[in-house]
Amino acid sequence: MTTTTTTTAGGIQAVKPTVSSHLRDYWARVRGGDLGSLPAVLGLLVLFLIFSTARTDTFLSALNFANLFNQGAQVTFIAMGLVFVLLLGEIDLSAGYASGVCGAVMAILLTNKGMEWYVAIPAAMITGIIIGFSIGLLVAKLGIPSFVVTLAAFLGFQGVLLTMLGGGKNVSITDEFVRALNNDNLSVLWSWIFTIAAVVGYAVVQLNRYRRRTSRKLITDPLGIVLLRIGGLAVLLIAATLVLTQERAINPAINSLKGVPIVVPIIAVALVVWTFVLGRTTYGRHVYAVGGNSEAARRAGIPVDRIRISVFVIGSFMASIGGILIVSRASSVDPNTGGSNILLYSVGAAVIGGTSLFGGKGKVVNAVIGGAVIAVIDNGMGLMGFSSGQKYIFTGLVLLAAASVDALARRRAASTGNR
Amino acid sequence: MAATPLLELRGIDKSFGPVQVLHDVGLNVYPGEVTALVGDNGAGKSTLVKCISGIYTIDSGTVTFDGKEVAIHSPRDASALGIEVVYQDLALCDNLDIVQNMFLGREKKSGIVLDEDTMEEMAGETLRSLSVRTVKSLRQLVSSLSGGQRQTVAIAKAVLWNSRIVILDEPTAALGVAQTAQVLELVRRLADNGLGVVLISHNMNDVFAVSDRIAALYLGRMAAQVKASDVTHSQVVELITGGRSGNLGLPPEKPSDFVDITPGDAQ
Numbered sequence: 272m273t274t275t276t277t278t279t280a281g282g283i284q285a286v287k288p289t290v291s292s293h294l295r296d297y298w299a300r301v302r303g304g305d306l307g308s309l310p311a312v313l314g315l316l317v318l319f320l321i322f323s324t325a326r327t328d329t330f331l332s333a334l335n336f337a338n339l340f341n342q343g344a345q346v347t348f349i350a351m352g353l354v355f356v357l358l359l360g361e362i363d364l365s366a367g368y369a370s371g372v373c374g375a376v377m378a379i380l381l382t383n384k385g386m387e388w389y390v391a392i393p394a395a396m397i398t399g400i401i402i403g404f405s406i407g408l409l410v411a412k413l414g415i416p417s418f419v420v421t422l423a424a425f426l427g428f429q430g431v432l433l434t435m436l437g438g439g440k441n442v443s444i445t446d447e448f449v450r451a452l453n454n455d456n457l458s459v460l461w462s463w464i465f466t467i468a469a470v471v472g473y474a475v476v477q478l479n480r481y482r483r484r485t486s487r488k489l490i491t492d493p494l495g496i497v498l499l500r501i502g503g504l505a506v507l508l509i510a511a512t513l514v515l516t517q518e519r520a521i522n523p524a525i526n527s528l529k530g531v532p533i534v535v536p537i538i539a540v541a542l543v544v545w546t547f548v549l550g551r552t553t554y555g556r557h558v559y560a561v562g563g564n565s566e567a568a569r570r571a572g573i574p575v576d577r578i579r580i581s582v583f584v585i586g587s588f589m590a591s592i593g594g595i596l597i598v599s600r601a602s603s604v605d606p607n608t609g610g611s612n613i614l615l616y617s618v619g620a621a622v623i624g625g626t627s628l629f630g631g632k633g634k635v636v637n638a639v640i641g642g643a644v645i646a647v648i649d650n651g652m653g654l655m656g657f658s659s660g661q662k663y664i665f666t667g668l669v670l671l672a673a674a675s676v677d678a679l680a681r682r683r684a685a686s687t688g689n690r
Numbered sequence: 691m692a693a694t695p696l697l698e699l700r701g702i703d704k705s706f707g708p709v710q711v712l713h714d715v716g717l718n719v720y721p722g723e724v725t726a727l728v729g730d731n732g733a734g735k736s737t738l739v740k741c742i743s744g745i746y747t748i749d750s751g752t753v754t755f756d757g758k759e760v761a762i763h764s765p766r767d768a769s770a771l772g773i774e775v776v777y778q779d780l781a782l783c784d785n786l787d788i789v790q791n792m793f794l795g796r797e798k799k800s801g802i803v804l805d806e807d808t809m810e811e812m813a814g815e816t817l818r819s820l821s822v823r824t825v826k827s828l829r830q831l832v833s834s835l836s837g838g839q840r841q842t843v844a845i846a847k848a849v850l851w852n853s854r855i856v857i858l859d860e861p862t863a864a865l866g867v868a869q870t871a872q873v874l875e876l877v878r879r880l881a882d883n884g885l886g887v888v889l890i891s892h893n894m895n896d897v898f899a900v901s902d903r904i905a906a907l908y909l910g911r912m913a914a915q916v917k918a919s920d921v922t923h924s925q926v927v928e929l930i931t932g933g934r935s936g937n938l939g940l941p942p943e944k945p946s947d948f949v950d951i952t953p954g955d956a957q
Binding site: 483570572632 | 765766769777779781782783784785786790794795796797799802803804807810811827828829833834
């Protein structure tokens with residue numbers, strides 16, 4: 272084992288990382304309580320193995336695999352927004368019904384007012400932004416705990432949704448564009464173009480970063496790890512695309528079903544955009560700072576109140592997209608759209624994926640991984656013939672396990688000086 | 691030693707409602723020197739520092755910086771002049787790394803993207819200029835640093851901005867022996883690099899170890915500002931506890947002076 276010492280970044284001595292030392296560092300961080308998405312990824316693998324052995328024919332079918340994305344889309348979108356809220360140590364209990372209200376705004380504009388999708392969809396998104404801004408204002412400026420504000424909003428929006436739908440009527444939509452969003456698939460050609468673009472894009476970003484940092488003599492992850500990451504993503508995406516481009520219709524003669532669901536690139540775009548915002552912009556840095564130590568952030572001149580309002584805006588905006596997608600999926604909106612377990616599943620998705628409930632720690636990708644865990648549990652247990660009651664109990668236990676992992680990791684981190 | 695002070699306070703008064711916390715306080719801070727600001731709990735040290743750093747505005751008195759009279763109304767005014775404060779509770783974000791903390795609120799950007807590489811280089815250079823070589827990686831989370839290292843990062847953050855005056859509020863309060871020595875060495879180096887350093891401390895050993903001048907506050911009044919070499923340990927203690935020591939310090943007070951003074955700052 273050779274270690275090369277290098278002098279970087281203005282004379283600070285550092286050990287140049289090798290592949291094995293990188294892995295050892297990673298393992299040390301995990302032992303020190305910095306788990307990230309690891310438990311969720313492992314959990315996802317285990318669940319996948321269990322369900323695919325128990326229900327090889329149904330769970331492992333291409334049809335069901337595609338369904339997972341469509342079913343999980345709403346929860347995943349709400350969870351991505353909630354990551355921002357949770358990063359500040361706040362909570363948004365109203366996100367579920369906010370998504371329902373936004374979905375209803377779209378459906379009513381489309382069906383009852385006869386408007387086009389390019390009016391109705393932005394209207395739903397703006398509704399989400401207004402909802403988030405109001406909640407954020409109450410939390411940041413009046414200082415009401417977000418738990419209480421959003422609990423009130425949770426009840427309120429439930430009523431708003433009922434009233435909008437005239438006391439419980441069901442509004443259907445027929446707009447082809449909106450229905451396609453969470454029902455249709457990309458053509459096989461576009462599926463592959465999308466997959467290859469994603470892999471190449473990731474590779475370019477990673478390699479460019481490696482090249483830039485090496486040329487400036489800054490410490491980088493070893494090239495082996497960078498290539499491993501790119502390779503891993505490529506294998507994963509290509510395998511998934513191979514499955515999804517198979518014919519999966521029960522009767523292909525009537526209605527051919529193949530290609531990556533359209534919702535997948537929508538999720539991917541949201542994931543990339545928000546990951547960029549959190550990781551590469553001043554705004555994202557300030558969100559982490561306020562979540563980590565709001566007093567330090569205030570002294571550093573960061574507008575803490577504005578950051579606090581903005582995360583609720585992002586939260587409700589993402590909830591509105593979740594609402595649009597669920598209305599698209601069901602082709603209708605009813606008083607329970609965004610109700611029942613949607614909110615709890617979304618919070619669960621963010622937390623299971625590794626976002627800390629204590630603020631300051633989390634990534635947008637956590638929401639996607641957590642959303643996948645939730646979708647797999649819901650779908651897999653359904654296929655195995657478990658009742659709804661049993662599914663809720665199991666999902667509750669998984670959420671509890673994730674929250675315990677979060678709390679234990681924090682204690683572990685505190686005891687290893689890794690606060 | 692430099693003859694003209696970099697920062698000169700004259701006749702500073704500050705009241706909170708009916709409570710006058712600072713009475714006619716004067717203070718000189720010279721470049722290249724460490725000025726220790728000592729005083730008992732409630733003597734007004736923190737209030738004075740907050741007045742200098744713009745968190746409080748003064749009721750009356752003048753602040754002269756670099757020969758020009760200035761008005762400091764906000765922390766931004768203070769940073770614009772080059773006055774940086776390192777707070778007792780450090781004000782670092784545990785969930786961010788060293789570079790991210792040092793540039794917090796003043797990030798370098800190229801376009802809309804954070805310029806991480808430039809920030810990392812600048813952070814490294816600053817740490818090197820302070821002869822800090824004890825951190826493993828600049829990308830270490832601050833939560834994984836020891837108390838002394840955290841203090842070092844907080845100080846480095848303050849000097850990153852071409853600051854002229856660095857005010858350190860009890861930098862060694864929570865540190866062990868070795869780490870205290872390390873931080874004091876760093877404090878001395880700041881002054882040797884030409885900065886004006888104000889060190890607030892309760893610890894006489896620290897004060898005599900690094901400071902050139904000692905300013906003692908007593909119940910909101912400046913009891914004396916003297917060269918460290920001209921006074922003894924016990925004289926400074928007398929200045930802190932009684933406001934006077936021999937012919938140094940405040941004139942003997944009338945008992946009525948005490949009536950309206952309620953120390954208003956929490957230490």
